[in-house]
Amino acid sequence: MTSVNVDTVKCACPDCVCVMPLQRAVMRGEKAYCCDECADGHQGHAGCGHAGCTCHG
Numbered sequence: 001m002t003s004v005n006v007d008t009v010k011c012a013c014p015d016c017v018c019v020m021p022l023q024r025a026v027m028r029g030e031k032a033y034c035c036d037e038c039a040d041g042h043q044g045h046a047g048c049g050h051a052g053c054t055c056h057g
């Protein structure tokens, strides 16, 4: 039996579907985001750029 025991978190951006390892997350307070764009609330309305993810604020 093999198990991959990596802590993953979903991006706290409500429209974002990205999941990433906790150690690679961008932390803002207690929330984890996949990238700076999400962490900043898509101020420039830029998407996070990940395939399959449509979030852009």
Ligand SMILES: [Zn+2]
Pocket (backbone or CB within 6 Å): 011, 016, 017, 018, 034, 048, 049, 050, 053, 054, 055
């Ligand atoms: Zn995303």
Ligand SMILES: [Zn+2]
Pocket (backbone or CB within 6 Å): 011, 012, 013, 016, 017, 018, 033, 034, 035, 038, 048, 055
């Ligand atoms: Zn995100």
Ligand SMILES: [Zn+2]
Pocket (backbone or CB within 6 Å): 013, 014, 015, 016, 037, 038, 042, 048, 055, 056, 057
């Ligand atoms: Zn986002």
